[in-house]
Amino acid sequence: MSKKFYITTSIPYTNAPPHIGFALEAVQADVLARYHKSLGEEVFFLTGTDEHGIKTLRVARELGKEPKEYADEISEKFRNLTKVLNISNSDFIRTTDELRHKPAVQKLWEKLDASGDIYKKKYKGYYCPGCEAFKTEKEMIDGKCVIHLKELELVEEENYFFKLSKYTEQIEKIIKSGKLKIIPEGKKNETLAMLKQGMDDVSFSRTKDKYWGFEVPGDSEQVMYVWCDALPNYISAIGYDQEAKQFKKLWPADVHCIGKDIMKFHTIFWPAMLLSAKLELPKSVFVHGFINVDGQKMSKSLGNVIDPFELVAKYGVDAVRYYLLREIVSTEDGDFTFEKFEQRYNSDLAGGIGNLVARTLGISSKIEFKESKPSKKITEAIKGAKQNYKKSLEEFKFNEALASVWEIIGFCDKYINEEKLWQTQNQQVISDLFFAIKEIGILLQPFLPEIAEKILQQLANKQSVPLFPRIEK
Numbered sequence: 001m002s003k004k005f006y007i008t009t010s011i012p013y014t015n016a017p018p019h020i021g022f023a024l025e026a027v028q029a030d031v032l033a034r035y036h037k038s039l040g041e042e043v044f045f046l047t048g049t050d051e052h053g054i055k056t057l058r059v060a061r062e063l064g065k066e067p068k069e070y071a072d073e074i075s076e077k078f079r080n081l082t083k084v085l086n087i088s089n090s091d092f093i094r095t096t097d098e099l100r101h102k103p104a105v106q107k108l109w110e111k112l113d114a115s116g117d118i119y120k121k122k123y124k125g126y127y128c129p130g131c132e133a134f135k136t137e138k139e140m141i142d143g144k145c146v147i148h149l150k151e152l153e154l155v156e157e158e159n160y161f162f163k164l165s166k167y168t169e170q171i172e173k174i175i176k177s178g179k180l181k182i183i184p185e186g187k188k189n190e191t192l193a194m195l196k197q198g199m200d201d202v203s204f205s206r207t208k209d210k211y212w213g214f215e216v217p218g219d220s221e222q223v224m225y226v227w228c229d230a231l232p233n234y235i236s237a238i239g240y241d242q243e244a245k246q247f248k249k250l251w252p253a254d255v256h257c258i259g260k261d262i263m264k265f266h267t268i269f270w271p272a273m274l275l276s277a278k279l280e281l282p283k284s285v286f287v288h289g290f291i292n293v294d295g296q297k298m299s300k301s302l303g304n305v306i307d308p309f310e311l312v313a314k315y316g317v318d319a320v321r322y323y324l325l326r327e328i329v330s331t332e333d334g335d336f337t338f339e340k341f342e343q344r345y346n347s348d349l350a351g352g353i354g355n356l357v358a359r360t361l362g363i364s365s366k367i368e369f370k371e372s373k374p375s376k377k378i379t380e381a382i383k384g385a386k387q388n389y390k391k392s393l394e395e396f397k398f399n400e401a402l403a404s405v406w407e408i409i410g411f412c413d414k415y416i417n418e419e420k421l422w423q424t425q426n427q428q429v430i431s432d433l434f435f436a437i438k439e440i441g442i443l444l445q446p447f448l449p450e451i452a453e454k455i456l457q458q459l460a461n462k463q464s465v466p467l468f469p470r471i472e473k
């Protein structure tokens, strides 16, 4: 039986349509899914939407809609985005799913309760609807959330609490031992610092009159807190409630891909819930940064939100995938500007891979040409780049993996020029280039699946059609 590989994205809130930030995460996860599939592994790739948030409820009310009606609309947009971005997800889970999700989260709640980790308490605290979390003194400035810079809301309720504090030492040990890997190292250290300070128990329910969600088992007045409801999507989608064969086979997840703003929930809350329920922990959590636009945080009020649908319609899916994977350092914040986008497009895509394929096929079409065994010169050049590519992917460094493919492209361009191939039409050199371009096509499959297919087809037909028409100013 082949090895399994279970990978997830986070599930975005349904309070607003998708922006380029989630596109980045979906594309990153897709590269890993496609890469592991190419290694012969049995890949299961999950994405979906997180719908029981207070923000979804509020936006829906403002629009005069029922929350579920509004969540349906927005969830559909995220589902479309996976298609438009050519994401190879195996499944799409919604947290309003009554058949798959609800029984799983309720079962999980009962497990936490059975472990003695759920208790009721009167509580007063400052809540950020943006984060869907209570904030400590350190997490606020002038009564505002440090992330959202919005006024916090004073909430006073009687809720069920989860004994998060009970598990902090155990989680610290597991992370230190590397059994739960956090990538990059800096984010692992941030998590360890939080654990060292200790964690308070966390409110895991809300009163039903003001919030939206599934009922707490055995208490019809309380609904589950959105994070308590959202995190279990990773097990509900694969049949946790029935301990299905699929669940036994796929759990624990190999990789959770997430943004840095929700790290604490994935590296502390979720592991604690799993420990309490006596389930295995995910093997790794990969944390990416944010995308700024022209150096500024993307926000509705600034009017600089980049719509991934428009971008794909204008430049094509693989040009968008390329920019997100190449320009953005995978574990850091990156910047989006149309200027940089078009620069990358013209230099790397039109001028790089596009030009190499067109040039090579152009020259080969002028002669009777038969492929022969590749020379040592080309196989050596490819071997080194392939090693870097593999290592980079294992370290989630997508930008570096692509850079090593572009090293091969650069090598080929140089080879053509040094050999003055347009004059000599040297059979061995042309054959070497065919060999290299085929390798490039294969290496690009996880990153630019459509273009990779076109490259391989054009090689087979020995006929070139422009891959990336140059953008003219």
Ligand SMILES: [Zn+2]
Residues within 6 Å of the ligand: 128, 129, 130, 131, 132, 145, 146, 147, 148, 149
């Ligand atoms: Zn916030």
